[in-house]
Structure formats: structure tokens, C-alpha cells
Amino acid sequence: MISQIKKLCKDKNNKDAYYGFIRALDEGKDYYFTKKDFDNLPIDEIEIGLRVAFTTNEKDSGQRFATNIKIIKDQAAENNEQSLSDDKPLKNKIDAQDYQALLIKSVQQIKYIDEPLAFEDSVFNLLKVIGLNKIFQFDRDNQAGKADGFFIIENLAVMYDCTLQKNFESFKEEQIENYINKLNPKAQLTFNIKKMTVESPLKNPING
Numbered sequence: 001m002i003s004q005i006k007k008l009c010k011d012k013n014n015k016d017a018y019y020g021f022i023r024a025l026d027e028g029k030d031y032y033f034t035k036k037d038f039d040n041l042p043i044d045e046i047e048i049g050l051r052v053a054f055t056t057n058e059k060d061s062g063q064r065f066a067t068n069i070k071i072i073k074d075q076a077a078e079n080n081e082q083s084l085s086d087d088k089p090l091k092n093k094i095d096a097q098d099y100q101a102l103l104i105k106s107v108q109q110i111k112y113i114d115e116p117l118a119f120e121d122s123v124f125n126l127l128k129v130i131g132l133n134k135i136f137q138f139d140r141d142n143q144a145g146k147a148d149g150f151f152i153i154e155n156l157a158v159m160y161d162c163t164l165q166k167n168f169e170s171f172k173e174e175q176i177e178n179y180i181n182k183l184n185p186k187a188q189l190t191f192n193i194k195k196m197t198v199e200s201p202l203k204n205p206i207n208g
Contacts, residue, residue, distance in 0.1 A: 002072065002115050005050045006030055006141070010043065018043045022054060022066050023140065025116050031056060031066040038069045046071075051117070103129075116164060120148050123162045127151060147179060 003023045007030075011017035021030040031054070038046065054066040094102075110126060113119045117140075124137050135151035147159040159179055165171040 001025070001056050002051065002053050002117070003031075004117060004140070005046065005048050005052060008043070008046060008048055018046075020046075022052060022069075024064070029062070029064050031064045033066040033069060037065075037067045114164060116162075119164055120162045123160075124149060127160075 003025055006021045006023040008020040009018060011019060017035050019032065019034045021032055024030045033054075035041070035043075037054075051072040052069050053072055054069040056064065057067060058064050107126060107129070110119070110122050113122055120137070124135065127135050132151045132153070134153075135149065137149040138146060147161045150157055150159045152158075161172065161175065161179075163172060
């Protein structure tokens with residue numbers, strides 16, 4: 001499974017040890033881990049929000065824990081660094097037709113994404129590309145069971161939720177009902193949102 005480090009703590013009884021939790025992608029409990037599950041990497045090499053691949057486990061008591069945790073490197077960044085270090089000159093001229101073709105091709109790549117968090121971020125970027133400037137992602141802390149974000153068009157606020165489930169209508173039925181109840185005309189909603197370049201959550205009140 002692939003997810004992100006949600007919480008990281010030093011062990012009070014052992015300065016060289018640590019423990020933490022990896023964010024669950026469903027509505028279940030997060031996955032507990034310790035230093036030994038992370039190949040004994042020092043805590044300085046780990047941070048909250050780090051994308052990792054891991055093996056999921058669950059005890060009879062229902063506690064979830066992660067083993068065989070591996071850091072996922074940003075392949076796109078590595079490729080970009082490699083291209084910048086290349087001695088060959090970069091092609092810096094492109095006409096409108098070529099740009100349109102590249103844009104369409106890049107948008108179509110979203111259908112090949114099978115990792116939930118990457119899909120959420122890609123949908124967010126796609127909605128911005130098509131012209132939705134007033135769009136916000138919800139903070140992923142305690143996001144389970146909630147929408148992924150919302151966007152504003154004039155006086156209309158639209159909540160949206162991403163899923164890779166093929167049977168999304170039945171899978172999200174109860175969740176959609178919850179959204180409808182939250183959007184009751186008498187309700188006032190306060191959302192914790194995040195920006196791609198800002199880590200601290202902002203609060204943005206929206207009147208239903």
C-alpha cells in the first residue's frame with residue numbers, strides 16, 4: 001500500500017527510537033509503526049507527509065500496523081534534475097498547436113493513476129487547469145469520510161470527492177447523503193483547507 005506519514009514521535013524512554021502512524025486511506029484506523037519497521041532509518045531522514053510504501057497488518061484486537069516501510073522517491077523530480085544536468089540544449093520554442101497537444105496528452109494521463117493520494121492531487125490540478133481558480137483542497141488530517149475539497153463559481157460552492165472505485169455510486173452513497181445534510185440551507189460550514197505551497201491549514205467559512 002502507498003500512503004503518507006501522518007504522525008511522528010520520539011520515544012521518551014529511548015532517544016534513538018521513534019514511532020508514528022501512517023495515514024489510512026479508508027475510514028479505518030491509521031497504521032502504527034516503529035523504527036525497526038523503517039529499516040532503522042534515523043528520525044532525521046523521516047518527516048510528516050513523506051510518501052511511503054508498506055505492508056499492512058492487523059491484530060486480532062483491530063490495531064493496524066505497518067511493516068517493510070520504504071520511502072517513495074519522486075521519480076519526476078529525479079528525471080527533471082537529470083534533464084537539467086544534460087549538456088544538450090533545451091528546446092524552448094513551442095507553438096500554440098504543440099502546446100495544446102501536450103496539454104491534452106498530460107490531462108489524459110490521469111486515467112493511469114492508481115494511487116489515491118496522487119489521484120486527489122491530480123484532480124485538484126486538473127480542475128485548476130480547466131479554469132476553476134477558486135478551488136481548495138481540504139486538509140487531509142481527519143479527512144476520512146469527508147469530501148476532498150470544494151470550488152466556488154460566482155455564488156455557488158461545490159463540494160467534490162475523488163475516488164478510484166468503479167462502483168462509486170454505491171460505494172459513496174452514504175457519504176453523499178452526509179454531504180447533502182451538511183449543505184442544508186440553515187447550516188454554516190467551516191472547512192480546514194490547504195494550499196499546495198502552504199503546510200499550515202487555513203479556515204474558510206462557507207455558508208450553505
